[in-house]
Amino acid sequence: MIAFVSGRVAAAGPDGAVIDVHGVGLSVQCTPATLAGLRVGDEANVPTSLVVREDSLTLFGFADDDERTVFELLQTASGIGPRLALAMLAVHTPNALRRALAGEDLAALTKVPGIGKKGAQRIVLELKDRLGGPVGGADEVRAPVPAEAWREQVHMGLVNLGWSARDADAAVDAVAADLDGGAAPPVAVLLKAALKKLSK
DSSP: OOOEEEEEEEEEOSSEEEEEETTEEEEEEOOHHHHHTOOTTSEEEEEEEEEEETTEEEEEEOSSHHHHHHHHHHTTSTTOOHHHHHHHHHHSOHHHHHHHHHTTOHHHHTTSTTOOHHHHHHHHHHHHHHHOSOOSSOOOOOOOOOTTHHHHHHHHHHHHTTOOHHHHHHHHHHHHHHHTTSOOOOHHHHHHHHHHHHHO
16 A cells, blocks of 8 residues: 655646656546646645556545545445546545535535436445545535636646646636636536646
8 A cells, every 4th residue: 555655746637647756757646626736846745545456556646635535435335446436536525525425415426427316326325324424624515616716726727737827828718618607617627628628
C-alpha cells in the first residue's frame, strides 16, 4: 500500500498528474477537483490508494485522507470499481455521499455517470451503514454553483494545471457558450469540459 506520494508536480492532464518522487515519475489518477489544487512545478503531498489488478498497478490520488477512505469504502460495494468510485468523488464530496446514502437520496447518486436507479438502490443498501454520517463542520457539496461564480474557479484550475491565462480564458468562454445561460453544473464537471476544449 502506498499511503501518499510527496514530490514535485511534473505534469498534469484531464485525468491525472505525474509526481516526481526523487527522480521517479509516479502517474496518479485524480478527480478534476483534486487536480485543480496541483500546480505544475510546485511541491505536493497527495494521499493515494494503490489498486492492483492482474495486468496493472494504478495509483489514485486524493485531496485528503477522508476522500481516500471513502474511495476505498465505495469499492466494497458490488459493481463499484475504482473508476466508478473516482467518478462518484468527482461529482460529490465525501460528506455529500454520506448524506446521500444516509438519506437514501437516489437522485443524488444517479447524477454520477454510470449509476442508474437500480445501481443507486444497491449502493444505498450495501454502503449506508459502512460510510457513516457526515463528518466535520463544513457542509461542502460539489453542487451547482451560482451563475458566473464558476468562471474564476475553472480559470484558476486550468492555470494551476499549467495552461496560460489566455488559453484558460478562451476555454472558459467556450464552456460558458455551451451552457447558453442555463444553470452551471458542478465546478469539477466544468473543469473537465474546459480541458476537453483545450485538448482539441
